[in-house]
Amino acid sequence: MAPIITINNLSKTYASGFTALRHVQLDIEPGEILALLGPNGAGKTTLISIICGIVNASAGSVKVAGHDIRDDYRDARSLIGLVPQELATDSFESVWATVNFSRGLFGKAPNPAYLEKLLHQLSLWDKRDSRIMALSGGMKRRVMIAKALSHEPRILFLDEPTAGVDVELRRDMWDMVRDLRQDGVTIILTTHYIEEAEEMADRIGVINRGELVLVDDKVSLMQKLGTKELRLQLQAPLQHLPQALEPYRLELSDDGLELTYRFDAQHENTGIADLLRSLSQQGVDFKDLHSKQSSLEEIFVDLVRRKA
Numbered sequence: 178m179a180p181i182i183t184i185n186n187l188s189k190t191y192a193s194g195f196t197a198l199r200h201v202q203l204d205i206e207p208g209e210i211l212a213l214l215g216p217n218g219a220g221k222t223t224l225i226s227i228i229c230g231i232v233n234a235s236a237g238s239v240k241v242a243g244h245d246i247r248d249d250y251r252d253a254r255s256l257i258g259l260v261p262q263e264l265a266t267d268s269f270e271s272v273w274a275t276v277n278f279s280r281g282l283f284g285k286a287p288n289p290a291y292l293e294k295l296l297h298q299l300s301l302w303d304k305r306d307s308r309i310m311a312l313s314g315g316m317k318r319r320v321m322i323a324k325a326l327s328h329e330p331r332i333l334f335l336d337e338p339t340a341g342v343d344v345e346l347r348r349d350m351w352d353m354v355r356d357l358r359q360d361g362v363t364i365i366l367t368t369h370y371i372e373e374a375e376e377m378a379d380r381i382g383v384i385n386r387g388e389l390v391l392v393d394d395k396v397s398l399m400q401k402l403g404t405k406e407l408r409l410q411l412q413a414p415l416q417h418l419p420q421a422l423e424p425y426r427l428e429l430s431d432d433g434l435e436l437t438y439r440f441d442a443q444h445e446n447t448g449i450a451d452l453l454r455s456l457s458q459q460g461v462d463f464k465d466l467h468s469k470q471s472s473l474e475e476i477f478v479d480l481v482r483r484k485a
C-alpha cells in the first residue's frame with residue numbers, strides 16, 4: 178500500500194539559526210500507530226508542525242496522501258487532525274459551538290450526529306453548553322481532541338497527549354486511539370511515557386538532536402536491540418565474585434544474594450551454559466533463576482546516550 182505520509186529529506190533551521198531537523202526521511206503507512214520518541218528539544222514538535230503546515234520547512238518535502246503540504250495545503254490539511262501540546266482554548270464559546278465551528282473550517286458539511294457521538298465518547302456531552310474557559314484543564318484537553326476529530330480526519334497527530342492528564346483521561350484517550358485505529362485512522366503520537374509507546378505503537382521512531390536515528394517495527398526493535406538479563410538468586414550470600422567468573426562480567430547485588438548476567442539474545446552462543454558450569458565449579462549454588470528482555474525504555478536510553 179502507498180504510504181499516507183511521505184517525508185523526504187526534511188530539514189528545518191529556525192530564524193535564530195538553530196537547526197531543529199536534519200534530513201528526515203520517513204514513510205508513514207496508512208492505518209499504523211507510529212510513536213515518536215525523543216528527549217526534550219529533539220525536534221518532535223517541529224516535525225509534526227511542519228507536516229501540519231504550522232511551520233515551514235527549510236528544505237525537503239512532505240506529501241499527505243499525494244498532496245504536497247505546501248502546494249496543496251488545503252487538501253493535505255483536511256486529512257489531518259492535530260491535538261497540540263499547548264492548550265489554546267480560553268474561549269467564551271461553548272464546547273458545541275467550538276467543535277462545530279472547527280468542522281466547518283475544514284469545509285465539511287454539518288453532521289450533528291457525528292459530533293454528538295464524539296462528545297459522548299470524550300465524556301463531553303454533558304458539558305456541550307459550557308463555555309470552554311469554565312472547564313477544567315482535563316476537560317479542555319478533551320475539547321482539543323474533539324476539535325481535532327471534528328472533521329473526521331484520516332490522520333491524527335497527538336503531541337504528548339497524556340502529559341499531565343489524569344489516569345481516567347489517559348485510559349479514555351487510549352481507548353479512543355484503539356477505536357480510531359480500528360476505523361483505519363493513522364495515528365502519530367509523541368510521548369515521554371515510553372511504556373505507552375511500548376503498549377500502543379506498531380512502529381517506533383527515535384528522534385535525537387534533529388535526526389531520525391531509527392524507525393522500526395516495535396517487536397523487531399525490541400528483539401534486535403534488546404539485550405537479555407539472566408538473574409540468579411543464590412543459596413548463600415557471596416562476599417565477592419570469584420576471579421574465575423570475571424569473564425562473565427556479572428553484577429553482584431549489594432546483599433550478595435543476586436547475580437545478574439547480561440547477554441545478547443541474538444547471538445547463538447549466549448554463554449549461559451558456560452556460566453552455569455563455571456558457577457557449579459566455583460561452588461556457587463542458586464535456588465532460582467529467571468531471564469528478562471530489556472524494555473523499550475532501556476533500549477531508548479541506550480540509543481540516545483550512544484548518539485549524544
Ligand SMILES: Nc1ncnc2c1ncn2[C@@H]1O[C@H](COP(=O)(O)OP(=O)(O)OP(=O)(O)O)[C@@H](O)[C@H]1O
Binds near residue numbers: 193218219223224
Ligand atoms: N520558533 C523557534 N525558534 C527557534 N528555535 C526553536 C523554535 N521552536 C523550537 N525551537 C528549538 O528547536 C528544538 C526542537 O524543538 P521541538 O519543540 O521540536 O522539540 P521536541 O522534541 O518537541 O521537544 P519536547 O519533547 O520538549 O516537546 C529545540 O531546541 C527548540 O528550542
